[in-house]
Amino acid sequence: MRIAIDAMGGDNAPDLIVRGAVEAAQEWPDTELLLVGDQSRIESLLDGRKLPNVTVCHAPDVIGPDEEPVKAVRRKKDSSMVIAGRLVKEKQADCMLSAGNTGALMTTGLLVVGRLNGIERPALAPILPTMDDVGVLSLDLGANMDAKPEHLLQYAIMGSVYRSKVHGIDKPRVGLLNVGTEARKGNELTKAAYDLLEEAPIHFIGNVEARDVLVRNCDVLICDGFAGNVMLKAMEGTANTVFSALKESFASTWMTKVAAAIMMPKLRQLKKKMDYTEHGGAPLLGLDGLIMKCHGSSDVKAVKNAVRQARIAVQVKLVQSIAAEINGK
Amino acid sequence: MRIAIDAMGGDNAPDLIVRGAVEAAQEWPDTELLLVGDQSRIESLLDGRKLPNVTVCHAPDVIGPDEEPVKAVRRKKDSSMVIAGRLVKEKQADCMLSAGNTGALMTTGLLVVGRLNGIERPALAPILPTMDDVGVLSLDLGANMDAKPEHLLQYAIMGSVYRSKVHGIDKPRVGLLNVGTEARKGNELTKAAYDLLEEAPIHFIGNVEARDVLVRNCDVLICDGFAGNVMLKAMEGTANTVFSALKESFASTWMTKVAAAIMMPKLRQLKKKMDYTEHGGAPLLGLDGLIMKCHGSSDVKAVKNAVRQARIAVQVKLVQSIAAEINGK
Numbered sequence: 001m002r003i004a005i006d007a008m009g010g011d012n013a014p015d016l017i018v019r020g021a022v023e024a025a026q027e028w029p030d031t032e033l034l035l036v037g038d039q040s041r042i043e044s045l046l047d048g049r050k051l052p053n054v055t056v057c058h059a060p061d062v063i064g065p066d067e068e069p070v071k072a073v074r075r076k077k078d079s080s081m082v083i084a085g086r087l088v089k090e091k092q093a094d095c096m097l098s099a100g101n102t103g104a105l106m107t108t109g110l111l112v113v114g115r116l117n118g119i120e121r122p123a124l125a126p127i128l129p130t131m132d133d134v135g136v137l138s139l140d141l142g143a144n145m146d147a148k149p150e151h152l153l154q155y156a157i158m159g160s161v162y163r164s165k166v167h168g169i170d171k172p173r174v175g176l177l178n179v180g181t182e183a184r185k186g187n188e189l190t191k192a193a194y195d196l197l198e199e200a201p202i203h204f205i206g207n208v209e210a211r212d213v214l215v216r217n218c219d220v221l222i223c224d225g226f227a228g229n230v231m232l233k234a235m236e237g238t239a240n241t242v243f244s245a246l247k248e249s250f251a252s253t254w255m256t257k258v259a260a261a262i263m264m265p266k267l268r269q270l271k272k273k274m275d276y277t278e279h280g281g282a283p284l285l286g287l288d289g290l291i292m293k294c295h296g297s298s299d300v301k302a303v304k305n306a307v308r309q310a311r312i313a314v315q316v317k318l319v320q321s322i323a324a325e326i327n328g329k
Numbered sequence: 330m331r332i333a334i335d336a337m338g339g340d341n342a343p344d345l346i347v348r349g350a351v352e353a354a355q356e357w358p359d360t361e362l363l364l365v366g367d368q369s370r371i372e373s374l375l376d377g378r379k380l381p382n383v384t385v386c387h388a389p390d391v392i393g394p395d396e397e398p399v400k401a402v403r404r405k406k407d408s409s410m411v412i413a414g415r416l417v418k419e420k421q422a423d424c425m426l427s428a429g430n431t432g433a434l435m436t437t438g439l440l441v442v443g444r445l446n447g448i449e450r451p452a453l454a455p456i457l458p459t460m461d462d463v464g465v466l467s468l469d470l471g472a473n474m475d476a477k478p479e480h481l482l483q484y485a486i487m488g489s490v491y492r493s494k495v496h497g498i499d500k501p502r503v504g505l506l507n508v509g510t511e512a513r514k515g516n517e518l519t520k521a522a523y524d525l526l527e528e529a530p531i532h533f534i535g536n537v538e539a540r541d542v543l544v545r546n547c548d549v550l551i552c553d554g555f556a557g558n559v560m561l562k563a564m565e566g567t568a569n570t571v572f573s574a575l576k577e578s579f580a581s582t583w584m585t586k587v588a589a590a591i592m593m594p595k596l597r598q599l600k601k602k603m604d605y606t607e608h609g610g611a612p613l614l615g616l617d618g619l620i621m622k623c624h625g626s627s628d629v630k631a632v633k634n635a636v637r638q639a640r641i642a643v644q645v646k647l648v649q650s651i652a653a654e655i656n657g658k
Contacts, residue, residue: 146517177559186555190555225508226515227555230508230560234539234563238543259588259592262588263588266581267575274571
């Protein structure tokens with residue numbers, strides 16, 4: 001198995017990306033890692049170490065975090081991200097990972113790797129943290145703004161296959177984000193999507209509400225990118241606001257300062273548990289090849305975790321499984 | 330000034346509604362209150378007290394909390410809610426208040442009181458709590474699911490007039506709920522609405538994100554009912570989850586129990602601050618008459634507060650002011 005890693009994408013690139021790749025290469029000797037990026041910088045980071053399953057692929061260019069995605073992917077054909085995508089397209093790699101510009105990675109998926117036959121719109125599927133630490137695979141949380149009912153149906157099938165094949169969840173519960181749990185609730189989009197989801201080859205549990213997501217009311221959450229992103233940011237904002245208010249309360253008297261000293265470890269733990277960016281990579285589903293998005297802030301551990309997920313996805317033939325479900329074979 | 334009160338609507342009706350009305354009548358002797366509902370029950374609650382500014386209007390019927398709104402309003406013409414609406418329509422009352430079925434109250438507004446000339450869709454505008462206790466007037470949070478850009482424009486104008494006239498905020502900042510603060514962000518709806526809001530006679534501050542609403546990033550928040558409701562429920566759910574997790578942490582050892590004893594009052598205060606249902610009534614804007622929705626759980630204080638708001642709205646000629654702004658006069 002071969003996995004291409006965009007060594008130049010992300011806040012900590014190339015240093016921590018390369019270090020993460022080295023750890024992954026040591027842990028999984030059966031997996032060949034292709035480090036795509038500035039050859040001399042990567043080699044200096046490898047510091048003379050020769051690992052039999054690590055190869056450097058030189059890429060002279062890099063796509064920056066603020067570049068306009070489509071323009072960047074079209075123009076920077078020799079960027080680390082686009083070259084990694086090309087390796088997947090040309091079957092020289094089974095999967096690619098990147099912690100770089102999310103929009104550019106989506107575009108690389110669309111323009112370089114290409115959509116899977118039968119898929120109208122690929123989707124990024126991050127894990128939303130839940131209190132039980134299992135998380136909810138959510139698509140879409142903001143990659144595509146407007147969605148049609150058919151897109152939500154495809155998200156549901158893809159998410160369900162990923163959750164069962166890669167995460168090993170038997171009959172993953174698929175929920176539709178809505179304003180109430182009753183069947184006829186919602187806007188035109190969710191009403192139409194509901195009918196499609198009921199007929200789909202998935203374990204559809206009906207409408208779910210944003211207030212219950214943190215207690216994992218489903219395994220796969222389906223929503224359009226706008227509503228999903230609003231939900232995500234409302235959660236983030238509320239958690240941050242509560243933690244700030246608590247911090248202020250803790251600082252008010254010497255008694256509360258004592259309480260703070262006792263409670264701080266628990267609070268930090270809780271804050272971390274709810275931090276969306278702490279929770280691994282996200283697959284880009286619906287492409288004719290595998291792409292995993294790692295968080296921009298990915299560190300050594302995050303890169304290694306992403307390789308772990310990528311290996312499973314390759315092993316279980318994720319792309320072929322999704323193709324089979326989508327095309328009803 | 331005359332205000333009609335649906336004495337039979339809400340979880341605590343008629344008892345606390347009547348008691349709240351009595352306190353309001355004593356506080357504002359210039360305001361005549363028409364208590365609409367079961368005459369004998371209301372009179373027994375008044376317990377022989379004769380207040381010169383309280384009149385009982387008998388209504389033999391009641392619309393229940395779970396009744397289908399349109400059907401209920403059409404069929405129950407002698408319900409307390411519909412009769413109160415008719416008093417507004419026939420100019421026998423300047424405003425009506427109800428803590429009853431929200432959908433039925435919206436329908437009463439549309440079918441009994443009627444829309445204001447030039448308004449396509451009336452909206453319920455509740456106050457979303459913020460950390461500074463001022464709150465954000467938000468429309469729509471779920472009354473109308475799908476919205477067109479023109480609806481959002483009308484929400485913005487109505488919300489802005491309400492905030493400045495009734496709450497006395499000079500140049501209220503109007504924000505559009507979106508997935509980013511940059512101008513070209515969002516879905517088709519918000520992109521089109523953005524352009525309309527820029528041209529509107531309001532203080533439009535651009536796109537705002539759900540994560541900043543709790544720190545009051547605007548005075549009037551504009552969104553479609555689906556996204557608004559998802560945001561509201563994500564906030565509620567997150568706050569509740571954090572508080573539950575804290576409670577659990579507090580119970581874990583004797584040390585944390587000591588910390589809990591110290592922190593509990595602050596926590597309760599914070600929880601209350603964030604409780605959406607604690608924050609007064611919501612006007613139904615865009616009707617040819619005034620309707621205020623009180624929360625289902627309204628108590629004596631909530632009813633009195635709603636009367637206070639209603640008095641101001643009548644005094645500042647809210648309906649006429651909205652009509653003038655909408656029709657550009």
